[in-house]
Amino acid sequence: MDERHRQAAVGQYKMYKCLVIVAALVTAGCMAALIVCGVTIVKPIVETNSLEFKETTCTTTRGYLTVFFQLNFVVGLGEDVDCGCGKNCQSSYPCLRMTVSYAGKDGSTYSGVLFDTEQRLNKDGHRGEDLQCVTAPCDRSREENRKEVEGFLDTHAAGQTYKCLYNPDDTKQVLLKRLFAWGDMFHSMLWSTLGFVIFAGITVYLALRCKAITSGAQPGPVHPPPYPGRQDPYPKPLQMQPPHQDPYKTSYSTHTNKGFMYN
Structure with missing residues (x-):
């Protein structure tokens, strides 16, 4: 090449x-x-x-800040739950548990625990009552998280009615909206x-x-450039010249002052 x-x-x-x-x-x-x-x-x-959740109308029956347990000891009423708010960021929010009543498809009245989205239900729905948080704002500011939880409680206070979704297979699971x-x-x-x-x-x-x-x-084998006038791109290697010989001196004669003598 x-x-x-x-x-x-x-x-x-x-x-x-x-x-x-x-x-x-x-x-x-x-x-x-x-x-x-x-x-x-x-x-x-x-x-x-x-x-598969079905739409219905919910009425809040109760909303309260839960008692948060840690290491089997009661820390306090409404103790904040820790959460990650990004890289190298830790925050917390109050855990608000909310129960509702609603009319099912068969006309019967059921009660259940409310979660704002299916993500909240998937994360805390199987946990104990003290960690069934209806919403989980996780801003860098803990004060902003508390204000958001309090605002949610004011909007969906006891006696308030609003659209919601319930699980026909488990009537205790209720969503505020499908995300x-x-x-x-x-x-x-x-x-x-x-x-x-x-x-x-x-x-x-x-x-x-x-x-x-x-x-x-x-890279392939490197060859020297061709000699001028030659067509062969790979010249044959140089050969040593034969030693110089006297054309008048042969193996059949020797020269003396008297002339040639043949051996």
Whole structure:
């Protein structure tokens, strides 16, 4: 491979290497999106079966700050629950538990525990009464979190009526609103999965192209340039000249002052 072709191959290799890095980063982003969508959207919907919840009208029967237990000791009434508000950020919020009554599809009256979204139900619905928090604001400011919880309690105070959703299979599970619909789950998983598959394939293809270019650009045996006027690009190796011999001196004669003598 001559120098011009070698430089062209090096340029192609650098270009494909950059494309591989970009495609790999996009693939990693799609994978991260797939995980995030699965945890934040699909998991709460599937585990709570929130798409099957039925709409009804709820009436608040009671709302109160719970007693928070820690290490089997009562810490205090309305003790805040710790939460993470981001990287290197810790905050807390008061745990407000709210019970409601509603009319089911069969006309009977049921009671249940209210949660603001299916994410809250999925996280705290199976826990004890002291940690069944209806809402969980986690701002950096603890005071803002307390104000938000108090505002929620004022809006949905005892005796207030509002639209809600209940679980026909477990009448004690009630949602204030459904955060995600079936379309949200479908599209979040479809596009993140499709992007991951496509860009993973592109990454593999570009990596193979890089490998092919690298293999084709391996240096071959170096030969000296051809002599001027020769067509053979690979000249034969130089041979040593034979030692100089006197044309008049042979193995059959010796020279003397008297003339030639034949041996």
